[in-house]
Amino acid sequence: MTSVKEQLTFKLNGELEINRLGYGAMQLTGHGVFGDVADRENAKTVLQTAVSAGVNFIDTADAYGPHTNEVLIAEALHPYQNGLVIATKGGFERPGPNNWVPNGNPGFIAKNIEGSLERLKVDTIDLWQLHRIDPKVPVEETLAPVVDAVNAGKIKYVGLSEVGVEDIERVRKILPIVSVQNLYNLGERKWEDVLDYTIENDLAFIPWYPLASGPQSLESKIKSIAAKHNATTAQIALAWLLKRADNILLIPGTKSVSHLHENLKAAEIELSDEDFEALSA
Template identity: 45%
Template sequence: MTSNTFRISEDLGVRRLGFGAMHLPTEPAADREASRAVARRAVELGVTLIDTAYLYGGGANEELLAEALHPYPDGLLITTKVGVARSVSSGEWRLDGRPTVLRAQVEQALRRLRVERIELLQLHRIDPDTPLADQLGALRELQTAGKVGRIGLSEVTVTELERAREIIDVASVQNRYNLLDREHEPVLAACEAAGIAFLPWRPVAAGASSARAEIAAVAAELAATPTQVSLAWLLEHSPVILPIPGTARIDHLEENLAAAHLRLTPAHRDRLNRLPEPA
């Protein structure tokens, strides 16, 4: 039986099917109000993990979630990410893991989210131009100061994860992963062995036409949608996977969250497991 809950760092319980807020528009005003409605509906439907980041609108996404949901209900985890900054001269986004930048972005996130502590903070990417020990050391200092509860990583290799675990306790990993894109299977295996939460971004992706046809066939046999089948496969594939599908529409949100109740048969899982990844 697939469990619908997971305990991050063994002490923070969440439902395994969360919500990614990246796609929520923050303007114009009508779209912003619709986005707030989607976020509120997610919580009404039992979502307890919402993912955002400074990168999503330079903090605008964080502000939107606070407008929609603050004061936050008990048990709701809003996780955000830092470590990507916008160049003042060019306006381009780039990796920036300098301790001064990370500390500033955390302080800004605390203000925008209207909290005194970020229960799960993830490093959006490892900055190759800044020593890893400096990046994680800065986040560990914020953790010691009580401004961060748990620290996670995003888009890391097994080797990078191992190096990071020598410096900090890693609570989560957020890598690209889905039924048709399993490049990070070794990272998932490492997370499973260590009991680390694995939050796949882009949890549903289009593949080759033959693969899409097979997913559609399984969906038809289960009276479900291909998206629901893809999410159900993730939930059953590993107990540490916490998918965070995102959408700006309430009907898509409800479709996504219904996947938590879909059960694949062993035969269906076998057919899906054999699907080839795109070349």
């Protein structure tokens, strides 16, 4: 198994080099991922600290706020540092807190893309991801404006979120896909087949909710391994993901600068094969 320390970057589409420990900005919003974050200055400091600490991959979405998260990122970080990759998503309506409604209508998707370009203050979105496939709309129709945006140079790369292997293969007939963002962590591995597919096809795999440390049955194992590495259980959860596959990009989120530094230190933890197998059982 590859040493984590030897493999802390991944090249998106074989071209764009990304540090595998990134930052997910979803928490920098109001309650229920709705409305603006309570302390904007602190939120901007967290984003600026992440970039100064070496993070060059930030994940956001049109739906976070909605819109407020992208505006905040631009306020905090624009003009963007060379090499900073900002990934956003579209395809969700937000009627209220904790309320997420897929909308694959092509007109809505086109509006999402144009809005993200404007809010992020960019001419080209580095990575645009379809937040969810809308079961009411054929994905070919949903992605028509995305194909147009790619051809117009408004989107560089395209990814998908919360999809199965069949979904990915269907979409790859329409346009190239470079990443998949699915729920995956130490305690939730239902997308194992999708992860394996992304490894085989050299696509980035971006697990959301990466900090979950698993079921209670794992608790004593994680605590003993964490103690051995002088680490927190969250750091062990991240280190396990880094070791699981070289194409995994992590986007742990936080509103705290100290917690941000703690998450980033997970890159320094090298689990032994024995540790990894104990946690994987």
